[in-house]
Amino acid sequence: MQKSVQYFCGQCQKPLTEFMDIQGQQLPMWHCESCEKAPQSEQIKQYRWAYRLYSFFYGPLAVLNMYIIWHGRLRPLLKWYLDTISMATQGSLLDIAIGDGELTWFAGKKVLKNHRLIALDLSREMLKKCVRCLKKAGSHEFILANVEKLPFPSNHLHSIACFGGIHVFQNRIKSLSEIARVLQPGGLFRGSILTRPKSVLAQKICNYYVHLGLLGSSPSIAEIENDFLQAGLKINKLQRNGFMLLFEATK
Ligand SMILES: C[S@@+](CC[C@H](N)C(=O)[O-])C[C@H]1O[C@@H](n2cnc3c(N)ncnc32)[C@H](O)[C@@H]1O
Numbered sequence: 001m002q003k004s005v006q007y008f009c010g011q012c013q014k015p016l017t018e019f020m021d022i023q024g025q026q027l028p029m030w031h032c033e034s035c036e037k038a039p040q041s042e043q044i045k046q047y048r049w050a051y052r053l054y055s056f057f058y059g060p061l062a063v064l065n066m067y068i069i070w071h072g073r074l075r076p077l078l079k080w081y082l083d084t085i086s087m088a089t090q091g092s093l094l095d096i097a098i099g100d101g102e103l104t105w106f107a108g109k110k111v112l113k114n115h116r117l118i119a120l121d122l123s124r125e126m127l128k129k130c131v132r133c134l135k136k137a138g139s140h141e142f143i144l145a146n147v148e149k150l151p152f153p154s155n156h157l158h159s160i161a162c163f164g165g166i167h168v169f170q171n172r173i174k175s176l177s178e179i180a181r182v183l184q185p186g187g188l189f190r191g192s193i194l195t196r197p198k199s200v201l202a203q204k205i206c207n208y209y210v211h212l213g214l215l216g217s218s219p220s221i222a223e224i225e226n227d228f229l230q231a232g233l234k235i236n237k238l239q240r241n242g243f244m245l246l247f248e249a250t251k
């Protein structure tokens with residue numbers, strides 16, 4: 001029997017339902033059945049295909065890209081992530097674009113059991129990997145949804161994370177505005193963003209990733225600051241990690 005969760009689709013307002021993966025194994029993943037059955041836009045199809053393929057080798061490729069193209073180091077990123085999970089004191093942490101969950105687990109394995117994550121991603125394959133990865137680390141919820149239509153009421157969440165998602169989203173301002181809508185006043189929004197690298201070769205590789213649907217854009221720091229402002233988010237802290245930005249914002 002299908003169970004329904006307390007969340008309602010941000011697109012059609014129907015309750016989200018639990019779904020099974022292709023092997024028929026029941027996994028605690030939730031989605032909007034009618035929106036998933038409806039035809040998807042070409043852009044969303046492209047992203048889902050790109051991340052379906054990327055999900056096979058995501059971990060090593062993501063780390064290599066971070067080092068080589070964005071000159072980012074793992075230690076400050078993991079520390080920022082751990083602090084973000086630890087700061088999520090009021091109930092749950094919504095982790096948007098959580099991907100395969102490896103980074104979340106690696107950064108937060110010591111504290112994850114004390115927190116409830118709401119793990120959200122657009123890619124079914126990434127989310128399935130995430131379920132398997134985080135099953136060993138406490139009791140969490142997994143939601144297949146688009147950041148542009150979050151299945152939560154306004155001012156609902158005190159703590160939101162988005163690591164490696166904002167530069168991937170198809171529409172940065174729409175996504176950030178939706179995050180601002182569900183964030184409580186005084187709540188914290190923390191994460192990481194890959195900004196435009198300096199070298200021409202790295203920029204060419206970024207453009208190719210945009211073409212493939214693995215990246216949405218390659219924004220400058222000024223563009224990011226402007227997007228946050230337009231979305232109604234105030235940046236409290238910015239820390240550079242190579243061409244990666246670690247941020248904390250409120251609304
Ligand atoms: C680069 S990965 C980041 C994964 C993980 N947070 C990490 O740092 O390793 C970007 C993730 O964004 C997800 N994504 C892309 N577009 C999205 C959207 N519109 N809504 C929600 N997630 C999206 C992709 O499926 C992918 O898992």
Ligand SMILES: [Zn+2]
Pocket residue numbers: 009010011012013014032033034035036
């Ligand atoms: Zn729906």
